[in-house]
Amino acid sequence: MSCFTSSARVNSGLNGVPMSRVLLGSVCGLVFGVIDVAIMSPMSFPDKKAAITAAFIARFGIGFAVGAAQVPWPGWTVGLCFGLLLSVPDALITKAYAPIIGMGALGGIVIGFLVHRFGY
Numbered sequence: 652m653s654c655f656t657s658s659a660r661v662n663s664g665l666n667g668v669p670m671s672r673v674l675l676g677s678v679c680g681l682v683f684g685v686i687d688v689a690i691m692s693p694m695s696f697p698d699k700k701a702a703i704t705a706a707f708i709a710r711f712g713i714g715f716a717v718g719a720a721q722v723p724w725p726g727w728t729v730g731l732c733f734g735l736l737l738s739v740p741d742a743l744i745t746k747a748y749a750p751i752i753g754m755g756a757l758g759g760i761v762i763g764f765l766v767h768r769f770g771y
Contacts, residue, residue, distance in 0.1 A: 672770035676718015679762040680711035687754065705741065713737050713755060717762050718770065726767020727760045734759020 670678070684707040696702040716733040717726075724732075738755025742748045 669771050670769065671718075672766050673715070673718040675770040676714045676716070676762060676766050677711070678714070679718070679765055680714020683714055683758045683762065684708070684710040686710075687758075690754075709737055709741055709755075710758060713759050714762050717759065718766050726763040726765075728763065729767070730759035730761065730763020731756055732759070733763075 687706050687710045688703050691703055691706055713730075713734050716737065717730050720729050720733065722729055734755040734757070735752065737759075738752045742751040745751065
């Protein structure tokens, strides 16, 4: 029996090609990073380039970590844990707790669900 027997998993990737959990998590992390950069673009920072680069890397890291994690928990729980763990340091530095931790948790939950549901 193959790990591709579930129809949800067979049709999970682009054009019906299955995606590994790490690849899918990385793609989700890239998308999450781009969304976060788009939200941050109109804001002003003392060093805007560094702030946007750090935010992108942190959000990409959430996706990658969720995809690479091998824990026996529901996908959304894995995403929530990594979303919180990787967002708290930025929130502590910037003192913008609610938006940074909230976006990290929400993005982590969504990525965790997608990786658990569609990755193999």
